[in-house]
Amino acid sequence: MIETGIPKLDEFLGGGIPKGKSLVYYIQPGVEGEIFGLQTIYNSLKKGGMGVFVVSSTIPDIIKGQFREFGWDINQFKDKFFFVDAYNSLIGAPSNEKYVVMNPDSIEAFSKIIMNALKELPPSTIVFGSLSTIIDLCGEKETINAVRAWNKTAKLYDHVLVYNFTAWPYSEETLKAIKDDMFNAVISVGGIAERVIFGQYFGIFKADWTKEIKKSMLFRVLRPGGIRLYIPKILVTGPFDSGKSTFVHALSTRAISVDRLGTTIALDHGHIDYKGFSADIFGTPGQERFDPIIKLLSGESMGVFLIVDSTNPTDFIRAKQMLEITKSYGLPYVIIANKQDLSGALAPEEIRNQFNLPPDIPIVPVVAKDKKGIFEAFEVLIDKITGGL
């Protein structure tokens, strides 16, 4: 089993890609998809595996530069990482890579080198930087037949084959073969424009070694950093003086607030980068006179933290009302039982009773000013947003 290192994807795949299997990243044109192959090979090298990267759309040095851009040092894997250079000879340049395809526009020449590598290397992760380029050079039918043969051979030698494929308008037949029957797994990577959220997502279209999980995740690409799952908006709301701003600031990598006399009058805005997730956090004011602003800011949230002052049960009614104002019912939400360090603070289960909350709503004990419990709370909410996997 090799891990892709892409957050949540390994979990969705039941741990990663088993030896002998093939996987294709099926990428919509215009989406930053090539990073998927890069991150997969980097991660499997990092875990001590062998890796081969097949370059067909640019020179190997550019790919090395891309690894550097993401902050990934590949020089440390000197004896474990090779390129198959199928580009330099196209432009008539010499190559110093271990494997060189002299005529990359002939599938026979290409196949010969790949088969050689498959047969002589110990079990490795082999990533094809651009299957689409190979198709463009060698033809659709020819390439498909060759890929089928590579996948079969890889299975015998326990290699993992990973392809980046950009879904240009090839023939129906080709696209169908790639999506439906050539590979053990297909991960679709695409773009969405839903209302005002413009983003990129990936999801499992098929994986024959695990039960299918039909769930898509938004992502963004950080340089350095690589793929992060992206949550455009998490709302932090709750009654006056429950500690919302403190919570936003404690959780965020960076944050700003609009406040006067110690109370938020417009909003808190923070950004968090944590365990492969990147999220923007919107904190609302708590006082009733700001309700119009709360309504304004709460649209398009993907999840909610409802902050309550554990020492102040009279506020719980207002807290529930705020869930209504922010239209948060139906969204994943987590109750933050703040100020647990004060005497008279109710325990989470006491709050559940007073609140009449259903048993499946998580209540996390927190001391926001000391950053106690906040990351646990973040993980609980993220689990709810991503489907609790």
Added chain:
Amino acid sequence: MTDTIEKIDKVLTDLKKAGGVEACAAVSRDGLLIRSSLQKEHFAESFAAMSATMLGAAETASIELGKGVPNRVIVESSEGRLIAVGAGHKALLVVIVNQETGLGLILHELEKAALNLKELLE
């Protein structure tokens, strides 16, 4: 989808070409950044959230006072101006301009851009 993004980017680049515009952004009414001309995305995100709050608060105040929907919000300081206009019910457009720039030209360009953005998102 990439198509819409390209078109939004074009609206922003065209707007940026108007003299004196330092930065501009398309923002959703609920404070999410759609696209911006700012290099650093994390500045843009906070800027987007703040601008949406400002325009939203101004609209609420103006409507409550019986003065209808305001045409725009202009924030003036000694360093320059920040102007936010609505672009349909889904989005707004914000620009930061330097102090030397004439308001008339900018407002004209901004209206035009807001109309284009509105049509793109409808």
